[in-house]
Amino acid sequence: MTLIETDPPLAEPVTLAGLKAHMRIDLNDEDALLESLIRVARTHLEAVTGTALMQRGLRLVLDDWPDGPVIELLRTPVQSIDAIRVYDIDGLPREPALSGVLLDATARPARLAVSDRLRPGQPINGIEIEFTAGFASANEIPPELIRAILVHAAHLYEFRGAVSADMQPAAIPQGYERLIAPWMRRGL
Structure with a gap:
């Protein structure tokens, strides 16, 4: 059984402006890094929950x-x-x-x-x-999943010097599992 993405999402569930507001960043120096961290956080969340966030x-x-x-x-x-x-x-x-x-x-x-x-x-x-x-629009995504992406991306940003971008996600912030717990896949 293999799952292949044939048409990627047209947008991320969290905008760059939303992440920058969450982190209180005003400068544009690291926008490309922040956008990549949003993708990493979204991809990780989708992998552990089995939820497609964006259509x-x-x-x-x-x-x-x-x-x-x-x-x-x-x-x-x-x-x-x-x-x-x-x-x-x-x-x-x-x-x-x-x-x-x-x-x-x-x-x-x-x-x-x-x-x-x-x-x-x-x-x-x-x-x-x-x-x-996937959800038809970012407005339909449950708020706890949006918060999980924001928290995870901010955590990855804080430790950006300790772990290279290709090794992300290297760590999960405290409280992340509680945010996504209702969406986790459970196995017996």
Whole structure:
């Protein structure tokens, strides 16, 4: 199971101006660094929660259908299922009708049931599910997730000299886990 981002988000959930106001920074000397820290904080948050903050296109690639009736899409909230492709032995795609699809878009992770399960002909990456996930606008993102990004990006900025940019995120600030706890994926 592989999740691929096909269309990146058009914007970040936190603006540069918002982060600078949070950190009380007036100068523009480190704007590029601050923007990169926003991306790092957002990417980390999405990875640990399974939540797509800003709307984007994703492709879930499977070798075969799961044993049970439900497919976990690994991201939430899901706006739409855009296409399902099943590849035959020659590598040619077949597309089952989307009318036989049942989507639980807000579950964490989002869940999908497909009634028309064509058998893939190739043993690896035989099924692709294209979908759009993420909140429609930054105003819909829960405030605790926005706060987590601000706190994390500020923390990364404070320790920017101790850890190089390519090694980020190197640390998580105190209180971060409490902010995102309701959004964490839990496993048994």
